[in-house]
């Protein structure tokens with residue numbers, strides 16, 4: 001797991017490292033600038049004209065150190081230090097002196113009026129105005145400078161975080177006063193803001209650079225937010241017992257499909273068996289029988305009394321895990337049947353798609369959802385259940401609170417799907433691609449999670465591992481098919497390779 005700390009916490013980790021490594025603050029700045037410079041040099045040639053904008057704090061200190069290192073490496077660098085209040089942090093002042101001691105530098109300290117340099121498309125701007133020390137939205141000259149940089153066609157590389165962006169909550173920020181970076185090279189840990197869709201335009205591509213903060217303090221400092229890695233998931237999948245039989249891997253029940261949406265049941269069913277469930281029964285409306293049995297003989301079928309939609313299900317105690325929702329439709333009979341199911345079911349359920357919409361239409365059902373159930377909404381489905389949010393930070397906080405309040409697991413789907421657990425933890429998924437924004441890929445995810453639950457994984461683990469498996473298979477499908485051309489069943493087709501890659 002990669003921990004995601006708030007910017008306040010990162011400052012404490014910096015401080016602890018300085019005291020206990022021990023290392024001086026100026027040397028930690030030097031370390032940060034060194035890793036930034038080496039990554040920068042890998043990406044941009046020495047022919048590039050580089051314009052460094054430095055601020056008064058330690059983000060500026062980094063920028064001035066980077067200007068020195070790039071000059072040393074043979075780049076042509078113009079540096080502008082903004083110092084309107086004539087007050088620099090100690091490390092910033094020291095780095096200013098170090099830079100001034102160099103030969104052949106182009107350095108301007110801006111106190112009052114300023115005529116900005118012409119910026120052209122082939123230039124690279126290094127943004128070191130503000131980092132994690134930002135404590136209010138940018139205004140005045142700084143905001144004007146940010147707008148000037150944003151209006152240019154130059155490439156922008158941000159140090160640590162684009163200037164003007166807060167690491168977490170940007171609800172009260174002014175989007176016009178935030179740098180639009182093409183690349184953000186951040187120190188130590190990803191910032192929460194990087195994972196939220198409304199910030200993509202500010203951050204561009206991002207990469208974490210290790211500055212070797214003290215490992216003990218990283219390990220012992222708690223955080224609710226983490227980024228899942230392949231290593232974490234590899235540990236989840238154990239080798240199968242030589243004497244295992246299909247009963248060992250559980251019997252899953254999928255309640256899905258309605259007239260015109262039987263494909264969702266198929267997609268989900270196939271993903272379930274491809275994810276290792278021992279047995280699968282699909283409960284579908286009568287009319288779906290032939291479709292399902294022909295297209296997918298490995299699944300068993302339990303027919304609903306109704307031809308076109310879900311109206312009742314019985315015998316649920318026989319199943320190791322149950323998912324409901326893909327292509328279900330919102331017929332009033334289905335609403336009643338869902339209510340009846342929730343009255344009798346005891347095990348955690350996977351609730352997706354139209355089943356979520358039915359819950360949203362009758363919020364009393366929320367109280368009946370078995371504890372540790374898994375809800376897999378996309379943002380719109382989540383808003384229908386929990387109310388509108390003004391942005392995705394707010395939605396994330398709501399999903400986190402919702403999971404605690406209702407003692408469920410909320411899989412809030414998106415580019416960085418957030419798995420919010422009943423204990424308040426949030427696991428972000430970092431794989432997958434925009435090719436997965438295609439009809440039915442959510443149905444595939446439901447089938448995967450259902451299968452992992454059937455095999456005995458805890459709901460939280462099944463959710464985190466299921467989302468990772470889905471994203472990995474999606475990435476493999478994109479390589480084979482392209483993001484444009486891939487469809488949901490391609491994700492299922494790549495599940496085998498995904499398992500092999502992860503294990």
Ligand SMILES: NC(=O)C1=CN([C@@H]2O[C@H](COP(=O)(O)OP(=O)(O)OC[C@H]3O[C@@H](n4cnc5c(N)ncnc54)[C@H](OP(=O)(O)O)[C@@H]3O)[C@@H](O)[C@H]2O)[C@@H](O)CC1
Nearest residue numbers: 014029032057058059130131132133134135136137138160
């Ligand atoms: N040793 C370390 O800690 C390491 C830190 N590292 C680097 O340091 C960065 C953090 O540095 P930092 O804490 O000095 O904050 P930074 O973002 O440069 O600016 C703060 C200054 O801005 C001011 N200010 C704030 N908002 C403002 C506004 N809207 N408009 C105008 N002014 C505003 C605020 O002053 P104020 O006006 O509030 O008194 C303060 O003076 C971090 O991102 C990373 O790059 C790495 O080198 C690794 C080692």
Ligand SMILES: Nc1ncnc2c1ncn2[C@@H]1O[C@H](COP(=O)(O)OP(=O)(O)O)[C@@H](O)[C@H]1O
Nearest residue numbers: 378414415432433434436437439440441442443
């Ligand atoms: N840009 C993206 N990057 C990574 N994953 C994505 C992206 N867009 C969509 N996905 C994934 O695809 C799935 C889409 O689910 P959903 O919206 O329910 O689709 P559907 O209703 O068509 O089945 C989710 O798991 C989501 O995380």
Ligand SMILES: [K+]
Nearest residue numbers: 127130161163
């Ligand atoms: K910055």
